[in-house]
Amino acid sequence: MDDNLVGSILTVCGVLNKQDIEYLIVGGTAVALHGYYRLSINAAGAVADKPDLDIWYNPTYGNYFKLLKVLEELGQNVTEYKDEQTPNPRKSFFKYDFEQFTLDLLPELKAPLKFGVSFGSREVVTVAEIDIPFISFNDLIADKEVNARAKDITDVEQLRAKRINDK
Structure with missing residues (x-):
């Protein structure tokens, strides 16, 4: 894995893309991709020791088995799942x-x-020739509103404020 977080994210996305996995970046990384940057917050509401990368994958059998190949390529033991x-998969x-992070x-x-x-409504950013698909603004807001944790409420407020200010 890379020595920095961005490099590590690019490595993960590159391997996911190589296996043709259907996935979306969600959570705090998606919040950042939509323009509000914050540190990762753990379940207790404190700053996490390291950031997390949340990936929502399409839970089909084909995607699931390709995902196991990705995990192996990232150095993880997936024997029990195989x-x-x-x-x-659901x-x-x-x-x-x-x-550098938790996946x-x-x-x-x-x-x-x-x-x-x-x-189908995903957004994609390309960094170092790697496409990074992430959840759309509206879907991210919908997910954050359902979670309704303090950090999610703050994320929604900040993202909406940024969206208004950008117009």
């Missing part, structure tokens, strides 16, 4: 700690959003 007799949450792979969000619809 050996599962009846995997359930319930398969993955969390991996890397030196959370989510098959669903709390908001009642359909992956295919959100994927």
Whole structure:
């Protein structure tokens, strides 16, 4: 993995793209991509030891097995998942700690959003020739409103204020 967070994110997205995974960057990284930058906050409301990268993946069987290849390429042991007799991609949450960040792979969000619809309205930024798909502004707001944690409420307020100021 890279020595810096941006490089690490690019590495992860590059490997996801190489395997043709359908995914969206969500959470705090998506908030930053939409223009409001903040440190990662843990469940207790304190600044996290290291940032997290939240990725919402399309929980189809094909995407799930390609995702296991990605995790292997990133140096993770996925033998237990490959050996599962009846995997359930819709319930398969993955969390991996890397030196620079924590990677959370989510098959669903709390908001009642359909992956295919959100994927169709995604936004994409290209950095160092790597396409990074992230959740649309409206879908991000919908997810943040459902979560309704203090950090999510602040994110919504800041993102809406920025959107108004940018017009």
